Amino acid sequence: MTTQDLQELGQLPTIVVSHRDAATVISRATSRIRHCIDTKDKDKLVSLLETRSKALALVASFDAALRDAAVIQSLNTLSAIGYQCAGDVYLQQGRQLAAINEFTKGLENMAVPDSQLERSLHVAKEHLSKKMDHISLLPEEVVVTNIIPRLMGHQTLHSSKPCPYLYVSRIWRERVLQYDHLSFRLSRNSKESDTADEMQQHAELIRFAPFTESLHVGQKDGKGPWHILSQASFHSLRKLYIKGDAFNWHDPGSLSALRMIGDGLTHLEIDIWHGMTMKFEDILELCPNLVSCTLGGGVALDTSSLCNHVYPKLIHLAIRNLYVTLPQESLEAIYKAFPSLTKLLAKPAIDTRPLALISQYCPRLQWITLQSGFLLPLIGHINGIRHALILQFRRQCYMEDVVSLVRAHAEQLELLNLMVRSMNDVDISTQNDIQFPQLAQLALHSTEHYHAGFSTWVISNAPNLRYVRLIASAVQSKTLDCLISLQHLNRMELRFEPDSCDQNYHQALERLLQHHVRLGTRSTLEKLSLFNVLPSPSSSGSVIPSWLYPVAHLVRLRMFALMTQFDMDASFVSFMEALAANCVALEDIEVTCDHGLVAEGVIAPLQQLKNLKSIAIYCNSLPEHDVLQMQNCPALECLSIDMPGNAVSQSTKDALSASIKEVCIT
Known part of the structure; x- marks a missing residue:
């Protein structure tokens, strides 16, 4: 030890908690420690450090107590005293594993086994083995509705790895299995063979299959583990997520497995990587009770047979990142086949012409997004289309269809986000027989100058607009003048472009800003x-x-x-x-x-x-x-x-x- 280390040993430790005469013991021991340092009496120093370490632990100065124990170990590595002191401190803290490590280390360093260390090690192991099953002492409803959801969270259990919560006790297992949202992930190792060994690999899923609500299936080698599903009953399964190459529409094994569990499914998501054509009608035949369906990845979707059937149960449909673009005919077939739709996302969609059919075939639609390009965050809901996002940067956007959509849902529309590359010019000067009383957010992004007429039309008929985001090419001086009449405008975003901002534009913008300056504290901006x-x-x-x-x-x-x-x-x-x-x-x-x-x-x-x-x-x-x-x-x-x-x-x-x-x- 260095001279500085020895000097620190002679300093009186800080005492926060009082315990009988522990403070006096610490003070006396510290004084004697200073004397021993001067006289270099190592054996006496070890004895005094042991006394002080025990007293420091009594007043909850655990760090100082462990420091003294470590010094004892450094002074005499073959003595059991230092390890005993450190282990006792850890036991007082309830740190049984640390105590076990300390006692074990001491016994390993002893030439002759120390009986006190052995007894202390046994005590530490006994303390570690003690468990309190508080779950079994609490009301069942409290455990199932409050504690288990917090323990499980949104975690997905693996089909081959035991979940610790299921093996604490019988009561724990019963309570966890009463949780309605048990979710498993099933993925097949490419080295596994289709034998009983593979069944053993996924024993967890097979054992708890009757309680599984959602199942995630993922695979990279094109051989999904579908035969495993035939080994157990999945009568509680409601949600199935398929990703990667785990599903082949032309594989009898895949279809047979889906047919076995299809009747109970309400949610299906397929996101596969290889190119494949799927018939929408076949999906709905295998899973007739779907209320939500998401299809994506390298898929070519065949909707030709949809026109012969109506599926009233499906309310959420997302078709994204398909192998081929959805043509107009496919969108029309979807509208007609799913009259109860409340939410629809289609990407990539070839154009906006089917918008005019929405009100006729999908009267309950609340949320629609047609995209030809990138994905933007979406918001939704309730009683007619309230939030409409139309994103068309690769294809033509037809103004008459957009106008038809917003007119049909004028009473409910709250958000309109129109981002297009090009849009045909339509005279909307005669469309002023309508109001948008609920429209609060408007975002228009276009690369064509003549779209300013559309923004002017919407703003002039939306008295309750609070948030406006406009790009200069979609704005005229007349548009900015319309903003002056808005009595609730709270947020405004303007993006300028060199070829779109003439003197009239700047003058109109200054008029708008001066208007809010004159309002003073009455301004809403x-x-x-x-x-x-x-x-x-x-x-x-x-x-x-x-x-x-x-x-x-x-x-x-x-x-x-x-x-x-x-x-x-x-x-x-x-x-x-x-x-x-x-x-x-x-x-x-x-x-x-x-x-x-x-x-x-x-x-x-x-x-x-x-x-x-x-x-x-x-x-x-x-x-x-x-x-x-x-x-x-x-x-x-x-x-x-x-x-x-x-x-x-x-x-x-x-x-x-x-x-x-x-x-x-x-």
């Missing part, structure tokens, strides 16, 4: 996002566009995001100063200067905002002094800066982290 803002073409030397200045006077503004396509020079300082002085309710601000520079002093005024909780800045370069000043924001909780152009010193990061809860600077 609290969240504003402006993307791809272009520089001012004026010759005054300032790059900041004049229409932007009213933003700094929106007194109700709580969230502001600004993304520019130019450097934020010194002309932005006055704008940010006005923003900090007037927008006192601001809580969240995001500034993006795409690959550009933010001049000195531009962000400094933000420290005046007393309610500001989050700042996000993305730029190529920003003065470090300005970054450091963000520590002065009194309510700031999150600071995120992405600045690849220059690094921020570690000292600045440390200073910011000391006063701000979450700091991320890259």
Whole structure:
């Protein structure tokens, strides 16, 4: 041991809990330990450390007690005292495994077995073997409805690995099996043979098959373990998920297995990798009670025979990532075959023409998404189509079909998200005989200028809009003027494009912003996002566009995001100063200067905002002094800066982290 280690041994440990005369024992032992260190009496030192370790454990100073025990072991590795002290401390803490390890280690180091260590090891093992079956002492309903769901969560049990909860006791097993959502995963090892050995491999699934509600089947070698399903009764099985190459529609074994369990299934999901044609009618013949069906992967779906039947039980249908695009005829056949549909996702769909048939054949539809491109998050529900997402970037989007859809569901429609590459031009100036009283969210993204008429039509007939997201090509000055009449507009996002923003557009935008400035505290606009803002073409030397200045006077503004396509020079300082002085309710601000520079002093005024909780800045370069000043924001909780152009010193990061809860600077 070093001199410093010995000196630390002579220091009086901190005592938090009192226990009889333990404090006195510790104090006296410590004084004598200092004397032994000076006299180098090792045997006496070991005895005193043992006394102090036991006393420290009595006052719950376990770390100090274990430290003394470790010192004893280092002073005399062949003595049982150090191991006995450490093991006793662990036993007092209830750490039986640690105690067993300590006693075992001591016995291994003894030339002659120590009887005290052996007895202590036996006691520790006895303590470890004691279990309290509290599940059997609680009311059955409490266990099944509250405790078991928390233990099991959403975990899926493996067909070949025992679940510990099923083997604690008979009562535990009974309670777990009463849980209605038992789920197993069945996957076949490619090395397994179709013998009794394989049955043994999946014994867990076979044993608990009658209680299994959902089954996940996955396979990579094209030989799904379907014959295993014939070895047990799956009368509780309601949900089947097939993934990979586990299912072959032309394999008699696969079809036979599905036929055995098909009558009880209410949910079926097939997501396979190899190209294969499936007849929708065959699926529904094998599983006649489906209420939810998801088909995806490398599948070519044959819907030709659907027209001869009606399936009223199916309410949720998702067809995604198919091998071939769904033609118009397939969508029409789906509408007619499933009149009870409340939710439909079709990807990829060839066009939007079948939209006009929805109201006629699927009157209960609540949620529809037709996609030709990428996947976006979806939201849904209740009484007619309330949320409609139409995403067509690869195919033609027919305006008359979109108009027909929104007209048919005008009373219920709450969200409309239209993202299209091209859409035929239709005169909708005569369509003003309709209102969208529930429409609260509108998002329009189009690459064609003449779509502005559609956005103007929707906005002018939707008095309760709260959230509007528009791209410049889908907006005219008339569209922006319509936004002035909205009395509940709370959030607005505008994305600018070089070829779409003329002087009339900017003037209309300034009128809209000035309108909310004049309203003052009566304004409902609290969240504003402006993307791809272009520089001012004026010759005054300032790059900041004049229409932007009213933003700094929106007194109700709580969230502001600004993304520019130019450097934020010194002309932005006055704008940010006005923003900090007037927008006192601001809580969240995001500034993006795409690959550009933010001049000195531009962000400094933000420290005046007393309610500001989050700042996000993305730029190529920003003065470090300005970054450091963000520590002065009194309510700031999150600071995120992405600045690849220059690094921020570690000292600045440390200073910011000391006063701000979450700091991320890259």
